Amino acid sequence: MKTKLLTALLLGTSILGTTGIALAEDVTLNIESWRGDDLTIWKDKLIPAFEAKNPGIKVVFAPSAPTEYDAALGAKLTAGSAGDLITCRPFDKSLELFKKGNLTDLSALPGMDNFSPVAKSAWQTDDGKASFCVPMASVIHGFIYNKDAFDKLGLKVPTTRDEFFAVLDKIKADGTYIPMAMGTKDLWEAATMGYQNIGPNYWKGEDGRAALIKGDQKLTDKDWVAPYEELAKWKPYLGDGFEAQTYPDSQNLFTLGRAAIYPAGSWEIGLFNTQAQFKMGAFPPPVEKAGDTCYISDHTDIGMGLNAASKHPDEAKKFLSWVASPDFATIYANALPGFFSLNSSPVKMEDPLAQEFVSWRGKCKSTIRSTYQILSRGTPNLENETWVESANVINGTDTPEAAAKKLQTGLDSWYKPAK
Amino acid sequence: MAVETRPKRPIRWHIGVFLAPAVLVYTAIMILPLFGTLQLSLFRNIDQSQVFVGLGNFRTLFGDPNWSVNFWNALRNNVWFFIIHMLVQNPIGILLAALLSSPRLRFTAFYRTAIFVPTILSFVIVGFAWKLILSPIWGVAPHLMDFVGLKSFFTPWLGKEQYALTALSLISVWQFVGIPMMLIYAALLSIPDEVIEAAECDGVTGMAQFWKIKLPLILPSIGIISILTFVGNFNAFDLIYTAQGALAGPNYSTDILGTFLYRAFFGFQLQVGDPNMGAAIATIMFLIILAGVCVYLFLVQTRLRRYQF
Numbered sequence: 133m134k135t136k137l138l139t140a141l142l143l144g145t146s147i148l149g150t151t152g153i154a155l156a157e158d159v160t161l162n163i164e165s166w167r168g169d170d171l172t173i174w175k176d177k178l179i180p181a182f183e184a185k186n187p188g189i190k191v192v193f194a195p196s197a198p199t200e201y202d203a204a205l206g207a208k209l210t211a212g213s214a215g216d217l218i219t220c221r222p223f224d225k226s227l228e229l230f231k232k233g234n235l236t237d238l239s240a241l242p243g244m245d246n247f248s249p250v251a252k253s254a255w256q257t258d259d260g261k262a263s264f265c266v267p268m269a270s271v272i273h274g275f276i277y278n279k280d281a282f283d284k285l286g287l288k289v290p291t292t293r294d295e296f297f298a299v300l301d302k303i304k305a306d307g308t309y310i311p312m313a314m315g316t317k318d319l320w321e322a323a324t325m326g327y328q329n330i331g332p333n334y335w336k337g338e339d340g341r342a343a344l345i346k347g348d349q350k351l352t353d354k355d356w357v358a359p360y361e362e363l364a365k366w367k368p369y370l371g372d373g374f375e376a377q378t379y380p381d382s383q384n385l386f387t388l389g390r391a392a393i394y395p396a397g398s399w400e401i402g403l404f405n406t407q408a409q410f411k412m413g414a415f416p417p418p419v420e421k422a423g424d425t426c427y428i429s430d431h432t433d434i435g436m437g438l439n440a441a442s443k444h445p446d447e448a449k450k451f452l453s454w455v456a457s458p459d460f461a462t463i464y465a466n467a468l469p470g471f472f473s474l475n476s477s478p479v480k481m482e483d484p485l486a487q488e489f490v491s492w493r494g495k496c497k498s499t500i501r502s503t504y505q506i507l508s509r510g511t512p513n514l515e516n517e518t519w520v521e522s523a524n525v526i527n528g529t530d531t532p533e534a535a536a537k538k539l540q541t542g543l544d545s546w547y548k549p550a551k
Numbered sequence: 552m553a554v555e556t557r558p559k560r561p562i563r564w565h566i567g568v569f570l571a572p573a574v575l576v577y578t579a580i581m582i583l584p585l586f587g588t589l590q591l592s593l594f595r596n597i598d599q600s601q602v603f604v605g606l607g608n609f610r611t612l613f614g615d616p617n618w619s620v621n622f623w624n625a626l627r628n629n630v631w632f633f634i635i636h637m638l639v640q641n642p643i644g645i646l647l648a649a650l651l652s653s654p655r656l657r658f659t660a661f662y663r664t665a666i667f668v669p670t671i672l673s674f675v676i677v678g679f680a681w682k683l684i685l686s687p688i689w690g691v692a693p694h695l696m697d698f699v700g701l702k703s704f705f706t707p708w709l710g711k712e713q714y715a716l717t718a719l720s721l722i723s724v725w726q727f728v729g730i731p732m733m734l735i736y737a738a739l740l741s742i743p744d745e746v747i748e749a750a751e752c753d754g755v756t757g758m759a760q761f762w763k764i765k766l767p768l769i770l771p772s773i774g775i776i777s778i779l780t781f782v783g784n785f786n787a788f789d790l791i792y793t794a795q796g797a798l799a800g801p802n803y804s805t806d807i808l809g810t811f812l813y814r815a816f817f818g819f820q821l822q823v824g825d826p827n828m829g830a831a832i833a834t835i836m837f838l839i840i841l842a843g844v845c846v847y848l849f850l851v852q853t854r855l856r857r858y859q860f
Contacts, residue, residue, distance in 0.1 A: 203818075372687055376708065527712075
């Protein structure tokens with residue numbers, strides 16, 4: 133009763149709030165998003181491009197803070213005040229919304245066939261029958277390095293692990309630069325830029341990930357412990373006091389030119405381009421022996437779906453079809469270097485660093501982060517535990533074996549793979 | 552015996568009218584949500600519908616090692632958080648108040664304000680400022696320690712399992728030391744001069760005067776402060792969240808009941824929130840605080856002697 137009243141009240145305010153707009157002739161679509169950083173790109177580039185082609189539809193981009201997005205969106209959806217278009221987190225968060233009936237089935241949306249099944253996998257039901265978000269972008273992991281520093285020290289870009297550690301040793305011996313800018317304070321750096329970055333080369337990308345979901349492999353297997361063993365070796369190359377170094381600290385250390393290598397996600401490109409005063413390059417996670425197949429984490433990160441309670445579903449679908457078009461992909465990928473379009477038609481990008489990242493798609497095999505699909509549904513949550521354990525391994529408070537064992541025990545407690 | 556008929560009292564309706572606004576507001580925003588939480592903790596979401604499970608959530612919380620290990624860890628950390636406040640914040644608060652109430656001290660108003668300012672700062676500012684101060688890369692702490700030759704004692708405190716919680720407790724102490732100071736200061740000022748003069752006539756001066764005369768007189772205030780600290784600490788969340796994030800790293804070493812509740816209730820990253828388990832944790836927190844307050848009310852406060860001047 134109480135919640136109903138509250139819902140009615142909130143609904144009332146949302147209707148009252150939008151009447152002013154509804155009276156005008158144009159239809160207004162609101163976009164919910166956590167990407168506040170992209171506000172200007174939406175306002176100045178994407179929305180005008182759409183509105184020019186679709187007179188009569190106005191689009192408003194209304195982001196909230198990343199850490200509050202999920203909770204705020206949930207509350208707005210329950211209250212009926214959420215926007216027409218919803219930016220989708222990958223996997224379970226969005227699947228949950230779809231199951232609750234908050235998101236519309238978009239399988240038949242014109243333009244959905246522009247995407248490969250892997251691209252769509254992040255926003256599909258487990259059986260792959262219904263798609264509920266249009267894939268927008270993925271991010272690729274690798275290492276960004278300070279080219280000036282490499283030139284000064286006469287270093288060659290490493291392709292194998294031995295070369296990688298040889299390079300780190302040389303930078304450390306020289307002493308001008310911190311070999312690697314990464315901290316463990318925020319935990320996720322260690323997991324996302326560390327474990328998920330170098331891991332796919334060990335567990336062979338999609339093969340290992342699928343086997344883990346099927347239950348054929350365990351996190352305690354050699355292929356899954358080995359990345360932790362490598363992470364443990366990173367410790368001496370990190371900066372002084374890395375235990376209390378936060379993610380912005382790492383970014384600043386690198387862009388100020390104090391560190392030589394930055395374990396990165398491609399989303400950094402935009403920021404680094406504006407802040408760093410030196411030339412940058414990138415290399416994919418090194419493989420064991422020269423000539424080995426390389427695997428990269430090409431993680432589906434952002435999609436966009438349609439609020440089932442939207443009052444203008446037809447206009448919203450028109451917008452989503454445009455989001456699925458190569459036009460959108462070109463503007464988006466160039467405005468946000470580092471967020472790579474998942475569209476099957478190749479997109480021409482201007483930024484050299486972004487080009488370097490995306491070129492790996494050609495020579496390496498792509499996979500997504502191992503913990504994201506299905507495996508993070510229960511308690512303890514595998515992704516969150518991976519953050520904690522990756523940081524523990526680098527800090528030296530857990531051995532690689534102990535960390536892997538903890539993760540597997542936690543996973544076993546709720547996950548029973550279908551045999 | 553003649554039965555004396557008392558004059559009939561008029562209904563004092565104005566009491567009800569004057570109480571109504573506070574009672575209504577308090578009921579709507581405190582009492583109802585409290586019972587809502589208690590109710591929520593007895594249900595579980597099974598196939599998109601709320602099913603009554605009795606104490607099932609509490610059995611999970613205490614019986615399932617995936618929950619209980621985290622719960623006991625959070626409770627242990629919370630107790631340590633409280634102990635630091637009791638051992639550091641309150642004695643320092645009393646000391647500062649005693650110094651401030653000394654008639655010979657100049658610039659009292661300035662000190663009082665300066666010490667109280669952190670209390671009115673936002674947690675976000677405090678968390679961020681201290682993260683910067685203690686940062687091994689840009690922080691002033693390592694440089695200042697270098698000046699006095701103590702650089703070797705510097706470690707990245709907030710990033711080390713064994714120090715992080717203590718460091719955060721001390722930051723919290725720094726922020727809130729103004730509150731016990733103000734309360735005790737007020738209590739010290741309310742001690743009548745006659746009592747002090749009588750003590751001086753009897754030759755009780757200086758430290759002895761503080762221990763034998765003033766301290767017993769401010770004991771009730773100290774009791775109130777203790778209980779405020781207790782309630783505040785077991786409800787704490789903001790500082791840990793702003794300084795260490797919801798995962799309360801490193802390795803859950805700074806996880807307290809508030810952050811544990813937050814993760815369970817709202818979820819975090821890929822973890823989907825579970826309002827029912829969250830409500831169960833909130834209920835336990837409520838019971839812990841209730842028990843603490845009861846112990847104080849029935850065992851401590853009744854024994855405190857009050858002096859009327």
